[in-house]
Amino acid sequence: MSQRLNRYLDRVVTDDPRYVFHSTRHEFTDRADLSLMPTRVANSIKGHANLTEGDKYGLVSIQLQYRHLKNLDLGFIDWPRLIQAARISASQG
Numbered sequence: 784m785s786q787r788l789n790r791y792l793d794r795v796v797t798d799d800p801r802y803v804f805h806s807t808r809h810e811f812t813d814r815a816d817l818s819l820m821p822t823r824v825a826n827s828i829k830g831h832a833n834l835t836e837g838d839k840y841g842l843v844s845i846q847l848q849y850r851h852l853k854n855l856d857l858g859f860i861d862w863p864r865l866i867q868a869a870r871i872s873a874s875q876g
Contacts, residue, residue: 795868796861814859820851828852 788804796802808829815825826832827843 791868795865814855814857815851818851818855820855824848824851 785804792802792804792806793800811829812825815828824843824847828848
């Protein structure tokens with residue numbers, strides 16, 4: 784699955800061969816920090832464990848995740864390129 788996603792990233796997302804599927808986790812972490820998303824919420828979205836005992840208490844709800852995801856800056860994404868790739872993929876498939 785990782786190789787398939789890497790081919791998609793190469794074809795649609797970027798021409799930089801260093802950018803691989805795992806890079807998206809790093810990208811999300813950077814963007815979450817820039818958007819002032821609490822680490823606890825970002826970790827919940829990524830499926831990462833929290834480091835402190837205090838962070839383990841309570842639930843990070845879907846509503847809380849959604850509220851912070853709405854504020855995530857996604858202006859760097861080339862949406863027309865992704866939409867066109869989705870249309871091409873759907874027509875082929």
